Every structure is written in structure tokens, then in C-alpha cells.
Amino acid sequence: MEKMIIEKNGIRGFFMQLGNKWAIIFLLLEFTIFSFAIPGFFSFNGIQVLLINSPFILLLGLAETFVIISGGIDLSVGFIMGFASVVSAKLIAVFVELGINDLFSIIIGIIATLIIGTIPGLVNGILIGRLKVPAFIATFSMLGITHGISELLIEGSYAKNVPPLAGAIGNGSLINIVPGKTVSFFISPAVQRGEQLIEILPNMFVIPFIIIVVFAFILKRTKFGKHTYAIGGNVDAAIKAGINVKNHITKIYMLSSLFSTIAGILYMLRFVTGKADAGLVFLLDAIVAVVIGGASLYGGIGTVWKTLTGCFIILVLEMGLRMFGVPTFYKLIVVGIILIFAVLIDQFFPELIHKED
Amino acid sequence: MGYLLEVKNLTKRFGGLVAVDNVSMEVKEGEVVGLLGDNGAGKSTLIKMISGVYRPDGGKIFFEGKEVKIDSPIKALSIAIETLYQDLALAENLNVYSNIFLGREKLRKVLKFINVLDNNYMHEESKKILERLEIEIPSLRNRISMLSGGQRQAVAISRSIYWNAKLLIMDEPTAALGITEQKKVLDLINKLKSQGIGIIIISHQLYDVFSVSDRLVILRRGKKVGERNIKETNPDEIVSLIVGAEKVSEKIYPEDRN
Numbered sequence: 001m002e003k004m005i006i007e008k009n010g011i012r013g014f015f016m017q018l019g020n021k022w023a024i025i026f027l028l029l030e031f032t033i034f035s036f037a038i039p040g041f042f043s044f045n046g047i048q049v050l051l052i053n054s055p056f057i058l059l060l061g062l063a064e065t066f067v068i069i070s071g072g073i074d075l076s077v078g079f080i081m082g083f084a085s086v087v088s089a090k091l092i093a094v095f096v097e098l099g100i101n102d103l104f105s106i107i108i109g110i111i112a113t114l115i116i117g118t119i120p121g122l123v124n125g126i127l128i129g130r131l132k133v134p135a136f137i138a139t140f141s142m143l144g145i146t147h148g149i150s151e152l153l154i155e156g157s158y159a160k161n162v163p164p165l166a167g168a169i170g171n172g173s174l175i176n177i178v179p180g181k182t183v184s185f186f187i188s189p190a191v192q193r194g195e196q197l198i199e200i201l202p203n204m205f206v207i208p209f210i211i212i213v214v215f216a217f218i219l220k221r222t223k224f225g226k227h228t229y230a231i232g233g234n235v236d237a238a239i240k241a242g243i244n245v246k247n248h249i250t251k252i253y254m255l256s257s258l259f260s261t262i263a264g265i266l267y268m269l270r271f272v273t274g275k276a277d278a279g280l281v282f283l284l285d286a287i288v289a290v291v292i293g294g295a296s297l298y299g300g301i302g303t304v305w306k307t308l309t310g311c312f313i314i315l316v317l318e319m320g321l322r323m324f325g326v327p328t329f330y331k332l333i334v335v336g337i338i339l340i341f342a343v344l345i346d347q348f349f350p351e352l353i354h355k356e357d
Numbered sequence: 358m359g360y361l362l363e364v365k366n367l368t369k370r371f372g373g374l375v376a377v378d379n380v381s382m383e384v385k386e387g388e389v390v391g392l393l394g395d396n397g398a399g400k401s402t403l404i405k406m407i408s409g410v411y412r413p414d415g416g417k418i419f420f421e422g423k424e425v426k427i428d429s430p431i432k433a434l435s436i437a438i439e440t441l442y443q444d445l446a447l448a449e450n451l452n453v454y455s456n457i458f459l460g461r462e463k464l465r466k467v468l469k470f471i472n473v474l475d476n477n478y479m480h481e482e483s484k485k486i487l488e489r490l491e492i493e494i495p496s497l498r499n500r501i502s503m504l505s506g507g508q509r510q511a512v513a514i515s516r517s518i519y520w521n522a523k524l525l526i527m528d529e530p531t532a533a534l535g536i537t538e539q540k541k542v543l544d545l546i547n548k549l550k551s552q553g554i555g556i557i558i559i560s561h562q563l564y565d566v567f568s569v570s571d572r573l574v575i576l577r578r579g580k581k582v583g584e585r586n587i588k589e590t591n592p593d594e595i596v597s598l599i600v601g602a603e604k605v606s607e608k609i610y611p612e613d614r615n
Contacts, residue, residue: 241460
């Protein structure tokens with residue numbers, strides 16, 4: 001019987017290995033080049049800024065990772081994020097107006113938004129999993145619906161009257177130190193003129209990172225994760241193996257919607273406002289991050305950690321271009337081109353990027 | 358003696374096409390029934406109704422004497438009906454042991470409350486079951502997409518026999534196998550039969566069917582056109598039943614003749 005073993009030697013083997021690891025190599029190269037070319041890029045502040053800018057693409061990337069591995073696509077993540085930023089901002093403003101104190105208003109507002117935010121995913125999941133609507137159509141419709149509702153809620157403007165405490169959380173870090181004065185956790189302290197504030201690990205990175213660690217574990221180590229891969233690999237086999245595919249797909253889209261909602265809430269905390277198109281630019285970024293991380297748009301392949309690499313390739317690129325003084329529109333063009341190439345490679349040389357784990 | 362499986366007047370339509378028309382058949386414990394017919398005769402559709410992939414439009418299924426509604430593959434698996442599908446139904450992106458345990462993963466607890474996959478257990482068990490078939494697979498951690506057709510078939514067969522089936526349905530079990538492996542599978546079928554498992558086997562290889570079956574059921578264009586004990590028939594008669602040669606038409610469809 002013929003034995004099939006992945007080549008590890010020779011020129012072809014070398015390129016196969018390179019293909020498998022190219023994303024992480026590319027990220028390191030990119031980071032090194034920018035560090036040498038741009039003063040201040042590789043610095044405490046530079047890294048800090050990079051991390052502060054990361055939560056939206058990380059969370060939407062996580063959402064797309066689950067969806068794409070299951071063989072679908074979710075185009076609504078960006079506008080569900082905007083929807084969540086608007087809903088949470090509105091709710092919190094209402095609670096504050098009712099005389100509830102700021103902290104409780106924020107907490108209740110966030111919890112309520114998390115629940116409301118899974119509804120678009122539930123609808124997507126039922127349409128796709130049970131009623132066999134193509135994922136592209138169902139989520140594209142949801143994009144329009146959430147966009148429209150958000151705009152109506154804020155009447156084409158911004159959501160206002162979010163208490164400043166939200167901003168203190170959104171712009172805080174895990175550890176905030178004012179030397180010689182205070183140390184606070186999670187919430188950014190008020191700083192007097194002339195005082196220095198040392199921030200270690202911004203909330204904007206810590207929160208998505210914890211979620212990523214948890215769901216990377218779920219995807220890799222649990223039954224839920226295994227079934228997600230199976231459905232993406234061969235949905236017919238998954239059904240015949242007795243997996244409840246309809247329910248599983250519904251859960252996947254609800255999860256995607258939940259991550260997008262968390263991204264929207266973080267946006268509200270950071271910018272102290274809600275905006276219907278808050279997540280507009282992150283949809284493309286998220287899908288590209290998943291694909292350049294090595295997932296297949298045909299489903300069944302990909303990991304959370306590889307998506308993380310993909311996210312940082314885009315984040316570093318964006319920040320590098322900005323610090324170079326290049327308009328960030330170029331980033332959109334580059335990212336679009338990367339997506340096309342990644343898909344072409346996926347289609348014509350799948351063995352180049354899809355290896356055993 | 359009661360039957361293990363009894364299907365009565367099973368019918369399945371796809372739009373205007375009647376894929377399976379009023380078919381009844383039985384399987385006893387420890388009996389191998391060969392299901393034969395030309396392409397499009399309705400064999401696969403019939404077994405997919407028994408394995409829960411399709412829901413019948415009419416008719417009843419009895420298992421161990423009781424009527425059962427098999428409305429999903431989960432239901433069939435839960436009453437110990439295992440199926441080896443013609444397309445093998447493997448997730449090519451998963452490794453060997455993940456496929457054998459797909460949908461019925463062995464879990465273990467970490468920190469007393471988190472259920473995680475017990476990969477080591479599944480790996481070891483899969484190794485044991487594959488050894489029974491004596492088909493060499495380099496590593497059970499390899500994805501199915503890296504295996505040859507014969508190896509894939511071995512994985513699919515292993516999965517179907519691992520779960521202590523009472524009834525085993527095998528759709529083309531030897532299709533992708535070499536001659537020595539075919540023989541191993543036929544030996545395996547005989548062994549399972551001696552353990553009291555009822556088996557339905559579909560195959561185009563008449564030799565295989567004759568060497569393991571006790572009884573043959575022949576379908577043509579969705580209808581059951583004959584049933585023969587293996588000792589009272591020969592391949593020629595079976596072939597003429599399958600293709601519907603004239604002398605057979607006389608017996609079964611006298612009304613077709615003017």
C-alpha cells in the first residue's frame with residue numbers, strides 16, 4: 001500500500017515548510033523592517049498603541065475564524081459591532097438618566113447589549129443552518145438590517161451622553177501607575193497636569209486576549225471545536241456521524257455575533273460613543289486576517305492562533321504605513337490584494353498552506 | 358424466530374421519481390443479506406432510510422420486534438445500526454482517530470468541570486480496531502486527505518465496526534480495496550456474522566456477495582424483483598434478475614406482456 005508522508009526534505013520540502021510558517025515569518029520580517037525604518041516604532045509606546053488598536057480586528061477575526069472553519073462566511077460582523085456600540089451607548093445613557101449610578105448603568109447596559117447582540121446571530125444561524133439560505137445572502141441582509149436599525153436609533157448621528165467613567169475603563173490598562181501617587185487596576189485614574197501615567201497592558205488588548213485564549217482552547221480541545229472542523233470539512237459526513245449540524249451552525253453564528261457585540265461594546269468604552277459604521281473597516285480586515293493566517297475559505301481548516309498572526313500582520317502594516325506618513329487608504333488596497341492572493345493560493349496550491357497541524 | 362430488522366412497504370419519492378417503491382425486507386441476527394441491483398435501482402436510498410439519512414414517505418421499520426421511527430442518523434446510531442456509506446462519509450480535514458470517533462468523541466475532565474477531548478484514548482482505541490483489519494496506516498494523526506483510497510476505506514470500516522453494532526449496513530465495502538484487503542474484509546464480515554450481528558451488504562462484486570451472503574434481495578427501478586436463498590440460486594439467475602431479462606419479466610411483470 002502506498003504511503004503518503006509530507007515531504008520535509010529537499011527544495012520542495014523546504015518550500016512546504018515555509019508555506020506552512022509563512023505568516024509568522026512574514027510578521028516577524030514586517031515588524032523588524034518597520035522597527036529599523038521608523039524611529040519610535042519598536043518602543044514601549046509604539047507597542048502600546050499597536051495593542052490599543054487591536055481589539056476590533058482581533059474579535060471580528062475570532063468571529064470569522066469559527067464561521068469560516070465551519071464553511072461559512074459572516075459579512076454582518078462589522079455592522080453588528082456598530083449596532084452593539086449604539087445599543088450599549090443608548091442603554092447606558094438611558095440608565096444614567098433614570099438615576100442609576102454610572103458604574104451600574106455601564107454594567108447593566110453591557111449585559112443587556114450582550115444579550116441583544118446575539119439576536120442577529122441567532123437569526124443568521126436559523127436562516128443558514130435550518131432554512132438553507134446561503135451564508136453570503138443571510139449575513140449580507142443582516143448587515144443591512146443592523147446598519148439601518150443603528151442609524152435609526154441614533155438618527156444618523158452619534159450616540160451621546162455616555163458617562164466619562166466608560167472612557168476611563170475603555171482607555172484604562174490592567175495596571176495603571178502614577179509614580180509616587182497611585183496604582184489602579186483596570187480603570188484609568190485621573191491625572192493632573194505634569195504627572196506621568198504608566199500604563200501596562202491596555203484593557204483594549206487584555207479583554208479580547210482573554211476571550212481569544214478561551215476560545216482557542218474551545219476550538220482545539222473540545223467537542224464543539226471538533227464538530228466545527230468536521231462540518232467545515234464535510235457537512236454530509238458530519239450529519240451521517242450523528243452531529244446536530246443545524247444547531248451547531250446556529251451556535252456558530254450566535255458566537256460570531258457575540259464576539260462582534262463585544263467588539264462594539266469595547267468601541268463604546270474606548271470612544272465614549274456609539275456609531276453605526278464603527279466596524280465598517282474591520283470586516284475586510286477580519287476576513288483577510290483569517291485567510292492569511294492559513295484558513296481555507298472552503299472550510300475545515302484554520303486555527304485561532306493563526307488568525308491572531310494574520311491580525312497582527314495587518315495591524316503592524318497599518319501602523320507602519322501611518323508612521324511613515326502614508327495615507328492609510330493604501331492599507332485597504334494592500335489588504336485587498338493580499339486577500340485575492342491568499343484565495344488564489346488556496347485554490348490552486350492548497351498543499352502549500354494547509355498542512356497537518 | 359423474530360427478525361432483527363424488518364422493513365415493511367418502504368417508499369421514498371424524490372419529486373416525481375419513486376426511488377424506492379413498496380419494498381419489504383428482513384434481516385435476522387447473524388445473517389448476511391446481500392442487496393443487489395443496477396445503478397439507480399434504489400439500493401442506497403433504501404439503506405439511507407434505515408440509517409436515518411432519508412425519511413421514508415411510507416412504510417414501517419421494525420427493529421428487534423418493535424416499530425421504530427428513524428428520523429435522523431443519531432436515532433439509527435442510538436439503536437446500534439451502523440452504516441458504512443459508499444462515499445465513506447469521512448471528514449478529510451480531520452485525522453484518522455477523530456473520524457472514527459466523530460460525533461461520539463471520548464471526553465475527559467480537566468479541573469473537574471471542563472470536558473476536553475481525550476485524544477490519547479481515541480488514538481489507542483483506533484489503533485486497536487485498525488489492527489483487526491491489518492491495513493497499515495502510517496500515522497493515525499494524519500489527516501484523511503493524506504491517505505490512499507484503500508486506507509480511507511479501512512478507516513470507514515473500522516468506524517462502522519467499532520461501536521458494537523447490532524445491525525451493520527455496508528454500501529460497497531470492498532470498492533477501493535486491493536485483492537488481499539478485499540479478502541480481509543470478507544473474512545471480517547464472516548467473523549461479525551458469527552458474533553450474531555445482522556449485516557446488509559451492497560456490492561457490485563457478485564463474487565463477494567455470493568461468498569458471504571445467506572440471502573439476496575434484488576431491486577430494480579425501485580421495486581423488489583426477487584429474493585433468493587444463496588444455496589438455491591446462481592450468479593446467472595441473479596444477473597438476469599438485476600437487469601430484468603425476459604424470462605424474469607414473465608414471472609414478475611406478467612402484465613407488461615401484451
